[in-house]
Amino acid sequence: MKNISFAIISIIFFVFSFYSLHAREKNNIFNRNITHAANDSVKSAKKKLATIDPPVLIAAGNQIYCPQTSLNIVTSITINHDIAETATQAVYIQISSGYSSGLDQLELSNTASHPSIVTNWDATAGKLKLSSPTGADVSYSDFEAAVRDVVFSNSSADASGTRTFSITIGQANYLPSTQHYYLFIPSIGITWTAAKTAAEASTYYGLKGYLATILAADEAQLIGEQASGTGWIGGSDAETEGTWKWVTGPEAGTVMNYTFWNNGEPNNQGDEDYAHITQPGIGIKGSWNDLSNTGSLNSGDPYQPKGFVVEYGGMPGESPLQIAASTKITIPEVQPLIPNPVCDSGSFTITATPITGITINWYDVPTGGTALGTGSSFTTPILNSTTIYYADPGCEIKRKAVTVTVNPTPDIPTTTNPTVPRCGAGSVNLQASSNIGIINWFTTAIGNTSIYTGNNFPTPTIDTNTTYYAEASNNGCINNTRTPVDVIIYAPPAVTDEKDIPLCQGQKIVLDAGITGMAYKWSTGATTQTIEVMTGGTYTVEVTSPAPESCPNTKTITVKEHLIPKIDRIETNGTTAIIYLTKEEDYYEYSVDGFNFQDSNTFYNIPGGLQTAYIREKNGCEGTTQNFVILVFPAxxxxxxxxxxxxxxxxxxxxxxxxxxxxxxxxxxxxxxxxxxxxxxxxxxxxxxxxxxxxxxxxxxxxxxxxxxxxxxxxx
Missing domain, CATH: 2.60.40 (Immunoglobulin-like)
Known part of the structure; x- marks a missing residue:
């Protein structure tokens, strides 16, 4: 927090008076004369100090506000002034913290009662100016009456938070949390060092100025987002590149903490060693970026300096001014805690923690109605069904619904089939339902932990008779009577597949299911235990055991037709002969003497003369022969x-x-x-x-x- 002290002295700040009385003069005139004028202002102020005391503002009005309504910002306001000074030019009222631009507004109500006062609303700064329509001074009593009729409004039903209002005689923005004053001084093209010198040479009602420093979010919003202009502030990393410090005011030497109000800057490039509030429309609203001492020299460039922000207050030996007062409004919020549901019927106690000074009323309708109770808790009557109640923190628009839930206990589960048969090991799908809620499945009639949740339960693989139990539950309301479902495992017929059964070309073979006393269904359509086939292929037979098991099992028989071999050619080379067939198969074997057969089709050391090649099927199917000649040339x-x-x-x-x-x-x-x-x-x-x-x-x-x-x- 900034060091704040109190004093009575009010030295009129020339820069402020210059800005407020001569704003139309050119900025370069201000830059040339600010130092000399400030000295003259001090002398003038000291002279004035001997006869006139600055006004002291005292205001009250910490109130509760309901969105989409209007509320006076004060309940009372007093401006204590020197008898020699009964009037002033303007009073300023600003939403100095929590301001929501575009939604919040200050305005003077009952304007007919204040003919000597006109208003000017600055939506950017969140600031309302009260002044004379002619520019003449207005009496403090008229200003008091007008401030009492200033109202605050917010147009959003979702508005929340707290708004702080500062009421001040001077034009500088006042922040109640710091009790400091902030003033933007326009000066196109001014350098950071010149701005620092000018700020430190200025005073405001006796408070010494310095380039503004920012230590809190509300201060950042007031300086960055609600200021009337953008410009230099008192941060720099000129001492150590990348280490940004406040180098002005009472915080001089303190490392800057800007994570809460800036993003993406500084980029720490080159000689960009000085902090500058960013022009609106560039980057994040109200944030800052790092510039060189001169900034951009191009007129109209968004990075050309537009002026500087001076802060007043907190310097050693200074006491805070009392030319400002503050009030605040709080938009009430309440978040009732949702109580745990009950089963079938019961009473609930709903609790909520109110903001200090707020009374919570409880209703059973979202709008209107008669309060059922008052306080931070409310106990319902015995309820048999789910009911909605509402916590009202003093604003009907802020009523919050809280549902107290009554869950009925479900009926005992019913099952599609109490006994579910299965043929062989595997999974079955069990079904159960109740009138409401969900079904949990168990392996025991009582206790234990649920192994599955859902109306359809695909069991794990089981190979023996097993009983599962279905239990109905509705949001924690459990019917403890579980319904059993028996799974009966039957053994399917034991069949054995047969592969590559040989079938001689042109002949028949009998296929057998291999087990008697069953029902049979062949892939050929036959229903007998055996069938006769004369072509190769894959044959299946579904073998089903008698009722009540009625378990099917499928046997697969692969029949491979063995063709009669056909010789394509016989090639000889000396006493070597190779027999080639039109189609080679692994069930053929070869011979050149009709007695000795081999799997290879190549023969060596065959005697010269007329020979015979023999090819036969290994399982006795029909074979073939062909003569060939071995020519032997003597060496x-x-x-x-x-x-x-x-x-x-x-x-x-x-x-x-x-x-x-x-x-x-x-x-x-x-x-x-x-x-x-x-x-x-x-x-x-x-x-x-x-x-x-x-x-x-x-x-x-x-x-x-x-x-x-x-x-x-x-x-x-």
Whole structure:
């Protein structure tokens, strides 16, 4: 809080007198003459002090106000004045705290009784001026009478809070919470340092001025939002960048706390070291931003300084002026506590804490009616149903409804089915209802904790007979008689799925449900235990146990049709053969001798000549065969008449009667062409034995197959 002291001295502040008497003069004249004029003002005031005492205002009127009505701001007002001074130019009345712009208003009622006074309402400042229509002084007695007829009104039914009214002789805004005065001095383009000097050189009825400092929310509103202009205030971070302090008045050296009335500033950029109330329309209304000492130098710029705010009061040795008085009104509010509900019937005691000086009346209607009781509590009669009462803090428009709730106890729950069967382990949906409220489910007939809430209860998975209990509850009113619901678990028929049952192509197979004495429903539509099928696929049969269980279970049988194998081709390479089918299946097996079968379709070291490939289905279904020829080309021969390898002969060539074999020496010379009548070579050319060497052959089986080429060795 600001240090406040009291004194009788009133030194008329030149700046104020200049502003009030010569507002139309240019600001630059004020800036040139403010220091000298202030000194002259002090001398003049000292001279006046010897003969005239300043007026003392005494007002009363701490009242309760009901929104959307009019109320006099004072119940009494006295202006004690020096007998030598019986009149003054103006009286100012301001809503100095709690002001709601656009909704709050001050006006003079009964204007016909005050012909010597006219009013001027400043909606921005929340300030009403009473003065003469001619500019002449008005007697203090006339001002007293007029102030008694000034009324306050608020147009909103939702208005709340407290309004403080300051009544003062001087034009400066007065704040009762600080007992300080605040005056905006217009001066376009003035620097912060010049404003600080001018403020400190000024006085107001003997109080020394300084650039305003702001310590509370109501002070921020009065200076920032309700001031007649915007300009410099006494904050700076010139000493330490980023650390903002008040550097003027009794708070000099105190770190600024501006979180409650500013947002987004300061931005602490460059040399912006001085606090300036922001121009309306820029940022948050009534907030401040940081500027350089000169601010913007561009005329009309929103950041060009428009003046400065001077504060008076609180300096060491000063006593507060008594040229101002204050009253306040409070808009009453009441918040009754809602009592706990009762079951079926009962009485309630409703309580509410009133504002000091307010009497609460209790009603059973929102408007009008007769009060049922008075005081901070009210006890109802015995009630059998929910009822609304109203707490009235003295303003009908501020009546607050409070509902006292009577909840009926619900009936015993009823269930759709007291016994619910289920086939096998799993969840069932249990249903119960009552005439009102909700259903809670339990695992015991009494006590324990609810495991589910709702009319439809999906149980957890259960595999044995279980009983659950339904209990009806209505907002805490419980019918303690619980209704049991039995869950009976029946075992479904035990069936076993069968997979990949082989079915030979073109044949039939019998499928069996696998359990007797049941009802059957096959996916084919059959209703017998067994069915006969002749195509592959997936077959299902629903097997249902006899009543009362009537539990179904489904068996799935997959039938895989095994096709008769078809040979696409057989490829040979020397003594190796690979058998290719048109469709390979894992249920086929292969052989080249009809006895030894294998899963692989590749065979090695097959003897030369005509061979047979065998392919069969592993489960005995029909198979297939195909002949193929293995041609064996000897790698060498030794024509020495020892009966071993005496000739070079291609084994198996006899199976190709149209085949032709030609033999060449290493230089490509044709030596012999073997005919079907003679398919061997004895190693001679024109009956002359050829030397040991490598020789080359070319075999053409027919026009559909490629020519086979290779070489062999003749050894002697």
């Amino acid at each position: 060498f021969f030794t024509p020495n008449n020892d009966t071993y390898n005496d000739v070079w002969e291609v084994t198996g060539i006899e199976n190709y009667p149209q085949a032709q074999v030609t033999i060449f020496d290493r230089y490509g010379k044709l030596l012999i062409e073997l005919k079907p009548s003679k398919m061997f070579w004895d190693g001679t050319f024109n009956k002359i034995p050829l030397p040991s060497s490598d020789y080359w052959y070319a075999l053409k089986i027919d026009n559909t197959k490629p020519v086979l080429r290779g070489h062999f060795t003749l050894k002697r």
